[in-house]
Amino acid sequence: MLKLEDLFMRKRLVFRVDDIGYTPAYDMGVFKVFEAGIGSSADVMFDSPDAVEALKRLKDMPWLSVGWHRHLWESPVLPKEEVPSMVDEEGRFKWRHRHPELMDEVTYSDAYREFDAEMKLCMDVLGRYPDYATARPVKNDLEQAFKDILDKYGIVYGYFTSAPGHHMHAKADRQYEDLHIYSVNIQPEHGFKLKYFDEYDPLSVMVSPVWTEQEEIYFYGWHPGYCDDHIMKESSCNLHRCKEHEACMSDAYREWIISNQIELISMKDAIYGTNDFQEHLKEINSPLYFGTLQE
Known part of the structure; x- marks a missing residue:
């Protein structure tokens, strides 16, 4: 007899937003991603210029998990x-x-x-x-x-394993192995060099995860904010951030989530089995709410 799980593959994804607090301009972009119901986890750099203001805003977004970046x-x-x-x-x-x-x-x-x-x-x-x-x-x-x-x-910490093809190796500690949380590689082939900027295509990576088992949870960490002079001077990943913002806010990315019935969750949801992010999407009547996708 055919089982329900044979008919439906659960596809859980954590969209982690990295480098929060970097600068006011950068954070202006990333909070749009949170407000759009795309970003589900907020990785904060507590030593950065806009960290305090970012934390004040995150306090009003309890459905997001918060990471120490x-x-x-x-x-x-x-x-x-x-x-x-x-x-x-x-x-x-x-x-x-x-x-x-x-x-x-x-x-x-x-x-x-x-x-x-x-x-x-x-x-x-x-x-x-x-x-x-x-x-x-x-x-x-x-x-x-x-x-x-x-x-x-x-x-x-020690809760995830690198997915195949990742540029860095990580293996979950034994106590977290059963969570089956996998990190997707987003590092471009040539790194974040401006000479290859025209080739940078974050959307193709955003829509690349392929689930093969019910238990798998994938996550990736992006930098979908705006760029400013400080970031241009300090970071090799600079204008790339604007491309990432454009990609994750695009109709194409939303359509991928909807048509593939992707279940967006926060990292806290992944680790503790909560359902905070989906409950938020339901509350705001988001078309990305998983319950709507199943109808």
């Missing part, structure tokens, strides 16, 4: 005198985008104090701690301090 590109929350091993003469993180090897010079105590301060900032403004974070497989004092803070505040 720990790039450490900008400046510490603490005064530079309190974390001397982390900063340069200007008081910014000394590695910025180009020299991650300098993270090896950070003392455990400086890193622990800074990460603790970032979480206190998050609680003060957002009213809760992040739902999840990504811990890197690097052995140094900074990474150890980060994991210790994650454990202190009960923030989940």
Whole structure:
């Protein structure tokens, strides 16, 4: 006898929005993605210029999960005198985008104090701690301090595995293997180089996931905001952000979600089995609500 699951393949997808707090201009774009019911998870850089304002807005969007996007590109929350091993003469993180090897010079105590301060900032403004974070497989004092803070505040990490073809390797910790959460590679072949900008086609990647098992949950992390002078100076992923914004807000992407009956969920939904994001889509009568797609 044919079973229901043989007739219908569940297709759960987390649309994670990265680098939140980077700049006011960038955030202006990404909050449009949240308001459109596309973005389901918000990855915040707590050390960035617009982080506090972004957290204030996220407080009014409880259906989104919040992640700790720990790039450490900008400046510490603490005064530079309190974390001397982390900063340069200007008081910014000394590695910025180009020299991650300098993270090896950070003392455990400086890193622990800074990460603790970032979480206190998050609680003060957002009213809760992040739902999840990504811990890197690097052995140094900074990474150890980060994991210790994650454990202190009960923030989940080690919850996903890289999908085939990903440019980075990750394997879920044993306690999270049964969640079957897979990270989709979005890194373009040539990286984010402007000389290849015309070839950059984020929409083709956004519509690329193919589900083969009921339990699979895919996610990808995009940067669908606006660009400004600060981002142009600091990041190789600059104008690409505008293309990503255009792609995910397009009719073509919405049609892919609807015609393929994609169930958009948040990372919190994926980890804890909640249904917050779909309940939000239902409440706002979004055409992307999964219940509508099944009718």
